[in-house]
Amino acid sequence: MPDARFFLTKDPLSGGEAVGLAGAKSARVDFELQRVASIDQGDLGGALVFADDEEKAATLSGKSFALCLVSRGFDIAAVKGDERFLVVDNPRAAFARIAMALHRVRGLAEPGDEPRVGAGARIHHTAIIGKGCEIGAGAQIGPYAVIGPGVVIGPGTEICERASLWCAIVGEDCRIGAGTSVGGAGFGFAPGATGLERIPQLGRVILGDRVEIGANVCIDRGMLGDTSIGDRVKIDNIVQIAHNVRIGEDSVITAMVGIAGSVTIGSRVQIGGNAGIADHLTIGDDARIAAKGGVICDVPAGESWGGYPARPIKTWLREAATLARAARKKKAPENDR
Structure with missing residues (x-):
């Protein structure tokens, strides 16, 4: 349900x-x-x-x-x-x-219980707070932030200016950067008789404690289940996390990464900038993905991968060096003329 x-x-x-x-x-x-x-x-x-x-x-x-x-x-x-x-x-x-x-x-105009605001919480007068929300003690809600109906924000959490939260449960001492969207509808469509039909996204986003999310990040809610971000995960600016993604604790995701739907990322994983991960894959605990890596298959725990398509990083570097040497050899006769 x-x-x-x-x-x-x-x-x-x-x-x-x-x-x-x-x-x-x-x-x-x-x-x-x-x-x-x-x-x-x-x-x-x-x-x-x-x-x-x-x-x-x-x-x-x-x-x-x-x-x-x-x-x-x-x-x-x-x-x-x-x-x-x-x-x-x-x-x-x-x-x-x-x-x-x-x-x-639920929409912002729906009837419901008044928000519950904990002691010491600070809410900017331009912020919009939906019915039934829970704002924990000491939390901060910045200018023009939108907190949708029923959203739960843990104690000590900071929501920066113009952030938008829907269908989300946020843990303690988190920080959500400016312009970030948490819990928006995932990108789900199915081909029908009259073209693509939208699939309702009826899940949630669950953020653990001490999660930090940069500016202009999008974390989509699940289709039926949850999109979940574990404790102490750090997410840089301009990252896309699609519906039903699961990220384990202490993982780090740097800027401009794109993670497709239903990906499972283990704990303590590090993902370099501008990497992309295809849908329904598993990235094991302690794995590392180099910047601009294009991941199209599962990555075993503890391994470092890079390149496009991504493969074990030693293999990728060896192939890159071999190609560079081959290119130099091919040019040599032309330089001798």
């Missing part, structure tokens, strides 16, 4: 409404959808889930759920014998349409 502090859940959908939104046909409409959920969550009662591969669909065997959207041609017994699986052309697009009918993010 999306966190009620940040999202409103509308009235349940009937089976007929859900099947219609999915663009499918089904003889079974005697069910009700109350919420959407990730397929790997524990409690799926009353929930809509989707599986875009057979392995994920098979994990639902024996579980209680309301409806699962699957692709045509899935060849597993669980799908063939269970009417709770609905076959559609594009599970992601169908999921997006139903999710938008069930949930939406």
Whole structure:
């Protein structure tokens, strides 16, 4: 279930409404959808889930759920014998349409409880504080900052000017730089019948304690789960962290790094400036990525990688030296004339 502090859940959908939104046909409409959920969550009662591969669909065997959207041609017994699986052309697009009918993010104009502000907290008079927020003792909110409904800011944390926080839980003694966006919607789209359809981003951003984030950074909230930043992580200016990324404690990310969705970064990892990391990869504990490295596969723990595409740094340096020597040899005859 999306966190009620940040999202409103509308009235349940009937089976007929859900099947219609999915663009499918089904003889079974005697069910009700109350919420959407990730397929790997524990409690799926009353929930809509989707599986875009057979392995994920098979994990639902024996579980209680309301409806699962699957692709045509899935060849597993669980799908063939269970009417709770609905076959559609594009599970992601169908999921997006139903999710938008069930949930939406809370707006600044929504009614709700007044913010709770701890002792000694300082909030600039131009800052916007949404309903239901919790501002910890000694926290500072700078000019023109926007704190969305339900956001939690830990004691001693500083939010600088023009920062924007939505759907976020921030730990103690953090610092979020000027112009930074935390908890905005992730970049999620699915091809549909009329073009690309937006996939609602119904997760959160969780920041640990003593996290420091520079200026003009974007950390997107998860699609269904969380984007999480561990304790004492340091993030430089102009960094993009996409939805569902997980970063372990004490990692350092320098300027202009781009991290695609669902990347898992271990603890004490160091990433050099302007590096890029492709989606759904794992960077092990204590790994290091050189500046401008282009990572397109998993990086083992403790290793240093660089280059494009990134590879073990000794291999990259050896290849660069070999190419340089080859180039010099090729030019030598021309210089002798």
